[in-house]
Amino acid sequence: KKIRQDALRDSVKWKVGGIRSIDQGVLQLLSQSVKLRREQLFKTYSNMIPKTVTEREILENVKVKAFSNMNDTIGLWFWIEIKNSLLVAADISEYSITCENVKVWTFTPGTVLDAHHSIYVVADERNFLDDIRNANKSGGQQEEKYFFVQHGHEKLVEQLEKCLKKKRTISPFAEKKAFFNIEPREVNKELKMLSSSPLSIDSSNCTEPEAGPWEEWGECCRGSKCGVYCDEPSASRGRRRELNFTKFIDELLREEESDKTKRLCYPSLTANWQVDKQCGAEKCGERRLPYTCTSALQYAKKIDSSSSDLVLFGVSKSESGWDSSFSWGVKERNNIAIGIDGRKETNGNIGSVKMQLYGKGAFALGKKFKDGKLLVETFSRFNNLNVLVARERYPQPLPRLTLQIEFYFWREGGVFSNNDANVIFSSEVRFEDNTNDGWQSGCYDKAFASFKTDFVRGGDSKGNQREALSDFLQNRKQLFESSDTVTVKVVVRNKSRKSPLVLYIGSVAFVM
DSSP, X not given: OHHHHHHHHHHHHHTOOGGGSHHHHHHHIIIIIHHHHHHHHHHHHTXXXXXXXXXXXXXXXXXXXXXXXXXXXXXXXXXXXXXXXXXXXXXXXXXXXXXXXXXXXXXXXXXXXXXXXXXXXXXXXXXHHHHHHHHHHHTTOOOOOOOOEEEOHHHHHHHHHHHHHHHXXXXXXXXXXXXXXXXXXXXXXXXXXXXXXXXXXXXXXXXXXXXXXXXXXXXXXXTTEESOOSSOTTOBEEEEEEEEOHHHHHHHTOSSOOSSOOXXXXXXXXXXXXXXXXXXXXXXXXXXXXXXXXXXXXXXXXXXXXXXXXXXXXXXXXXXXXXXXXXXXXXXXXXXXXXXXXXXXXXXXXXXXXXXXXXXXXXXXXXXXXXXXXXXXXXXXXXXXXXXXXXXXXXXXXXXXXXXXXXXXXXXXXXXXXXXXXXXXXXXXXXXXXXXSSGGGTBOEEEEXXXXXXXXXXXXXXXXXXXXXXXXHHXXXXXHHTOSEEEEEEEXXXXXXXXXXXXXXXXXXXXX
């Protein structure tokens, strides 16, 4: 219990969540790991495992007999035979031999009596062997070669003396001979509760744990191949949700007795995990260029007519100087003349680009600025970074993207601290929810992130506050103004660690 309380405090401190808490771990071991391991052991070693013997059968058929050749007195000549008269082996681990309610011996874990075999608890092994040899010779029997012995030594003699002393206290005229019994193993309260499973399949007599919201689906994978979405009927993906087992465990381990012990509904223990086996089952559609839909056309017209927005890539109004050679993890890149507005760019300009990015690869645009003051004034008026992307073919799901804005400061002849040399703001991308057009229809869809609420850096368990990009631009003007050059990188990154991602990028722009 003490370990559990410490572990629960650690879970709160490090914000690991209920799914990785000690309660979840214990219940998962009981319901899944132990069950699977038990099945594995029985399938592998079933021919070596004896049939199940109940406690009652052991008590009725395992007999205890004491011997001493010194007029039945207790001493180093004393030994006890425990014989199994059953037709099958009996596990007597942690069973005890008692005399007048005095526990004189407890069998070590792993003590198993084979059918019609005996085990001996002896005070002195040499005296015991002499007795066995003498008995065999006097009876004309052949000498046995093997004995299964547990050594009691002085501890056994001491407990036997307590037994006889108690017997004589009750009756001064009692015989010296003591009577021995075998008693079942003792199990404390917590183990008794857990020995009968804390899980129940009876929905009318069990408790449902509290459940949180589902996380996003993981990647669709078949073996080591991930990121699939069509023509892979054997692929699957999963997702989790947090389950709160604290209340149930507290009830299970409470000190006071209860007439009715609660049980946790068994199906709910695995209800924190869902598997989708249809994520790659659909047939792949044809590869085709994104078409111009209403939303993309309206966005292109708005950007083209605005004098305050800053287009880094795409449409005809792109600002010069933004270099895409800063990209990394790019497997393939094909420049396309047709832009998001459906028009073909002239003079060799790029309208959009089709890219295949490795896991964690990125399409990045970079530019160096000499005037830090002007840079801050320019960026401070923007509210969002917008990116227009389109799928390669049906039924590709929305990509998992991260948008980043990175600043690299340089001062001739001067040194910045490590915290100021480079600053990176990241954001999980958000998509517009277009039902009639957009990504799902094969058109460009807008992914965006806010300077104030989405682009953030810092924040940790030590209490350091997170800083928004808008606050950074406002509060760190001196850093920009004191730099000789500031390199800005705008990054559209594949969030997946494993899967290559194929998509079209039609526009990257800062907007008000």
